[in-house]
Amino acid sequence: MARRLGLRRRNEAPQAVVGIARVDKRTKDLSRRMQPGDIAVINHTDIDRVAAENLIAQGAVAVVNGGVSISGRYPNGGPIRIVEAGLPLIDDVGPEILELITEGDELRIVGAEVWRGDELVATGTLLGIEAIEAATEAARGNIGVELEKFAENTLEYIQREAKLTFEPILLPTLRTQIAGRHALVVVRGHDYRSDLAALKPYLREYQPVTIAVDGGADALLEIGFKPDIIIGDFDSVSDRALRCGAELIHHVHIDGRAPGRDNLLEWGVPYEEFVIDGTSEDVAMLLAYEAGAKLIVAVGTHATMVEFLDKGRKGMSSTFLTRLRLGPMLVDAKGVSRLYEGRVRRRDLVALVVSALVAMIVISVVAEPIHVFFDGIRVTLKDLWYSVTGS
Numbered sequence: 448m449a450r451r452l453g454l455r456r457r458n459e460a461p462q463a464v465v466g467i468a469r470v471d472k473r474t475k476d477l478s479r480r481m482q483p484g485d486i487a488v489i490n491h492t493d494i495d496r497v498a499a500e501n502l503i504a505q506g507a508v509a510v511v512n513g514g515v516s517i518s519g520r521y522p523n524g525g526p527i528r529i530v531e532a533g534l535p536l537i538d539d540v541g542p543e544i545l546e547l548i549t550e551g552d553e554l555r556i557v558g559a560e561v562w563r564g565d566e567l568v569a570t571g572t573l574l575g576i577e578a579i580e581a582a583t584e585a586a587r588g589n590i591g592v593e594l595e596k597f598a599e600n601t602l603e604y605i606q607r608e609a610k611l612t613f614e615p616i617l618l619p620t621l622r623t624q625i626a627g628r629h630a631l632v633v634v635r636g637h638d639y640r641s642d643l644a645a646l647k648p649y650l651r652e653y654q655p656v657t658i659a660v661d662g663g664a665d666a667l668l669e670i671g672f673k674p675d676i677i678i679g680d681f682d683s684v685s686d687r688a689l690r691c692g693a694e695l696i697h698h699v700h701i702d703g704r705a706p707g708r709d710n711l712l713e714w715g716v717p718y719e720e721f722v723i724d725g726t727s728e729d730v731a732m733l734l735a736y737e738a739g740a741k742l743i744v745a746v747g748t749h750a751t752m753v754e755f756l757d758k759g760r761k762g763m764s765s766t767f768l769t770r771l772r773l774g775p776m777l778v779d780a781k782g783v784s785r786l787y788e789g790r791v792r793r794r795d796l797v798a799l800v801v802s803a804l805v806a807m808i809v810i811s812v813v814a815e816p817i818h819v820f821f822d823g824i825r826v827t828l829k830d831l832w833y834s835v836t837g838s
Contacts, residue, residue, distance in 0.1 A: 463555035463562070464535055466508045470550045474498040475662070475683050481505035486554050490514050490542045494525030497636060503528065504640075509535045509556045513542040516574060521593050522586040526579045537561060540571035616737050619696055619719035623675045626739030629655035631746065633663035633674070634728045635683075639747030642780040643670050646746070655744065658735055660728045663747065664688035678734065679727040681707035689716055696720070696734070698727045725765035736773050743773060746780040 466486035471477035474491050475498060481487065483506025490513035491498065502510060516526040516538045529536045535556050544561075547568050548554070555562040559573040631650070633639065643666060649655075650672055659667055661679035665688050668674075677684060678696040689695070695718035699705045702724075711718050723730050728748050735743050770777060 463557045464509045465553065465555050468548050468550060468552040468554050470545055470548055472545060475501065478502055478505055479683065479685065481507055484508055486511060486556065488513075488544060488548050488554075490545055491516070493518050493520060493523045494529070496524035496528060499525035499528040500640075501635075503532045503534065507534060509537070509554075511537045511540060511544060511548075511554075511556070511561055511569070511571070513540055513544040515539050517579060517582045517586065519582060519586045519589060521590055522583045526574060527576065527583065530574060530576050530579060536574045537569075537571040538574045540569040544569050616723060616733060618734065618737055619721045621676070621719075621738065622694055623656055625656050625735060627741055629653050629742045629744060630658055630735035630740035631655040631744045632658045632660065632728065632731045632735060632748065633666055634660045634731075634745075634747040635662040635666050636728075636747030639663070639666055642746045643667070646744075646780055649744075655742075656735065656740065658731045659688070659693070660731050664691070664693065666747070676731075676734075678721065678731045679707070681710050689714060694719070698723070698730050700724055725769060729765045729769040732769055732773060732777060736776065740776070743777045744780055745777060748779075 464486070466484050467482070468488050469477050469481050469485045470488040471480075472490050474487075474489050474494070477487055477489060478498070478501040481502065485505075485507055486509045487502050487507045488511045492514035494510075494512065494516045510529055516536060517523055526536060526538075537556065537559055540561065548561075548563065552563050554568075559571055560567055561569040561571075631646070633643070647670065650657075656676070657667055657672060657674045658676045658678060659674035661677070661681060662683040664674045664677045665685050668688060668691065673691050674688070674693045676694045676696060677688060679698055681689075681695075681697065695711065695716060697705065697707050697711055697718050697720045699708075699720045699722045701722060705720070708720075721730060721734065723733065725733070728745075732743055732745065732748075
């Protein structure tokens with residue numbers, strides 16, 4: 448796609464989308480700073496579905512992308528969601544956009560042009576639904592090549608990691624009692640909002656241990672539940688989540704990589720370390736499993752090739768091995784919500800009966816025919832009393 452960067456005078460003032468620029472090379476970091484009415488300025492090749500949904504949820508009014516929003520490598524679902532939500536998506540303006548625009552600048556989006564004051568800062572391609580659908584369809588035709596690469600990478604790492612996966616695991620010290628309870632592992636992945644909303648009755652009745660993977664902590668807080676444990680590299684956790692009282696477990700890799708340690712030390716919060724390989728969501732499941740959870744329910748975790756490619760991973764070896772280890776103890780939140788929604792509880796029936804009785808009493812108090820009936824009884828009893836007593 449052609450792009451053009453530069454400055455020139457604006458000759459007219461057509462109708463535009465106006466907002467304050469939020470600029471970041473990492474879309475998920477930018478989403479945390481977004482305010483309703485802001486314009487997202489990113490450099491994100493193949494915008495993934497979760498990133499798009501976060502921008503929409505935070506109230507972005509437009510997206511300016513320095514990268515190619517859908518490259519054709521695989522059918523990523525982010526661009527179509529942005530455009531269907533009514534946001535202009537200005538595509539492929541060039542990575543220099545992150546240098547040309549400063550956070551806090553007021554921008555105007557006019558067609559495929561990005562204006563700052565009287566200066567045309569960048570021009571890209573305004574993506575529409577038809578163009579995105581055509582590109583997505585073409586990407587589906589190319590998915591075979593990507594699938595082959597993905598499978599090869601997965602098998603290569605399985606050969607290296609299979610032995611480690613089934614070796615004994617040394618757990619960190621935990622305050623939270625997990626043994627014998629259900630455990631809910633929350634990741635901010637596909638459909639996590641709708642899955643959590645559907646699981647509210649399950650959360651209230653079973654009160655599972657809630658284990659949040661990084662930003663999953665904020666997802667729980669958004670629906671009124673506090674995470675018991677937060678685990679990960681702490682690259683997308685809000686200060687509110689850090690201070691909510693949850694146990695903090697830093698995921699450290701066997702080769703010594705500890706991506707969140709510096710941040711945790713800077714924040715001055717107490718934490719434990721869990722040394723194990725794999726993705727943070729896999730590590731969260733293994734923590735629950737090894738600590739004796741009765742059942743593990745997963746929300747927003749990655750299970751398909753497209754979801755892993757959205758995440759930027761070339762394979763799913765650790766996830767495959769983790770699920771092999773957990774077996775039937777692990778269930779997906781979608782299955783739980785669909786099974787759980789049809790269940791009628793005894794307390795629900797009691798509440799229904801009590802509500803019906805209350806309604807009958809209210810009707811008895813306010814209805815005119817009932818008043819007449821009771822007045823008739825009262826007069827009859829009064830007359831009877833008079834005839835017997837003479838007074």
